[in-house]
Amino acid sequence: DADVTQTPRNRITKTGKRIMLECSQTKGHDRMYWYRQDPGLGLRLIYYSFDVKDINKGEISDGYSVSRQAQAKFSLSLESAIPNQTALYFCATSDRELAAYNEQFFGPGTRLTVL
Amino acid sequence: AQSVAQPEDQVNVAEGNPLTVKCTYSVSGNPYLFWYVQYPNRGLQFLLKYITGDNLVKGSYGFEAEFNKSQTSFHLKKPSALVSDSALYFCAVRPLNTGFQKLVFGTGTRLLVSP
16 A cells, blocks of 8 residues: 555664664554564564554564654664564554544565574 | 464465355454455555444455354455455454454465466
């Protein structure tokens, strides 16, 4: 979905390096999410944010941090990358209105490889 | 604990034949249910959702899904498959009794439609 963009699309890095993945959206949504996708495991939630001042840990937040720089931007950082963080990372957004009913809109993903 | 099961890693079907991708869930109370599709090198795209009302839900690209409360299932169906339907399909559930109403995803089912 072109309304949600992620950079970079692919990244190869080494163990111990700091990595930042960026997400921007033009949908005007308040809520943003970071997931990781691993084969056979589906998507797992890392962090989510309801607005700029409301950031929450998901089910697998260890080793990750996030920053909500603006309503439209939500960045995911790996402070010291390790090989088991090799995965496909997705950013998603959703509308606050009737939030429980609403689907999420996903970016194209960032494929991260940690050597 | 809430969970979603997609019992088939892969479903193979010939073009023109009907297809079914299975999903069962385990949550407390009534859930909101979603199907997403992931095409190669793309993010997840919303297909359809069940919130309340008619158990048969129609969505994008000719897909539909049937909510069955007694069997706790939400199988995705299409009367006539297309080669372009080949993709990875995810079922997701949003339990109503969680303050955040997060999405819980299944592990995904790869659909392969042969010409």
